[in-house]
Amino acid sequence: MKHKVNKNGPLGIQHYLGPAGKLVKFPQERTFFTQGEAGDGVFYLKEGVVKLSLTNANGKEAVIALLTGGDFLGEGCISNGAPVRMATATTMAPTTAVEIKKDEMTRLLHEQKELPLFGFHAQT
Numbered sequence: 001m002k003h004k005v006n007k008n009g010p011l012g013i014q015h016y017l018g019p020a021g022k023l024v025k026f027p028q029e030r031t032f033f034t035q036g037e038a039g040d041g042v043f044y045l046k047e048g049v050v051k052l053s054l055t056n057a058n059g060k061e062a063v064i065a066l067l068t069g070g071d072f073l074g075e076g077c078i079s080n081g082a083p084v085r086m087a088t089a090t091t092m093a094p095t096t097a098v099e100i101k102k103d104e105m106t107r108l109l110h111e112q113k114e115l116p117l118f119g120f121h122a123q124t
Contacts, residue, residue, distance in 0.1 A: 020108055021100035032073065032089035032097075039077025039085050041101040045069050048095025052087045066092070077102050078109070 021044070026032065032043060035055055045067055052065040052073065064087060067073055073089050076082040100108075 020104050021098040024097050024099050026091045026095045026097070028091055028093055030091045030095075032091070033085050035085055035088045037085050039074060039082055039102070041099055042072055042074045042078060042105050043089075043097040043099055045071045045073065046096045046098065048097070049092040050095060051090050051092050053090070054087050078105055 023046075024043075026048070032050065033039075035053075047069040050067045050071075050073060051063055052067065053061050053063045055061050067089075074085065076086055
């Protein structure tokens with residue numbers, strides 16, 4: 001599910017994330033994660049373009065979303081508790097993101113009550 005963030009607002013997502021996470025940079029056509037691998041965290045896209053796609057048993061790929069700066073990806077491991085990635089995420093342009101591990105994001109959701117405004121809800 002796509003969650004767009006008002007990154008230019010006075011209290012953008014970085015305000016709530018603080019020092020959480022690690023800045024990562026990917027060149028064009030780099031895979032963030034692959035459908036079926038363990039979901040261990042989320043990414044907040046600062047800039048770039050990421051394609052989310054699903055591949056069926058016959059190997060046919062379906063693009064389900066294009067994400068850009070201000071979007072989150074990989075949040076299924078937190079919002080619905082999915083143990084594995086439901087899609088593959090691949091950069092379509094050089095991309096900069098903040099990688100936030102699942103435990104850290106869950107902690108932030110419990111501590112920062114405003115984060116649900118960005119589309120996240122803590123699982124209890």
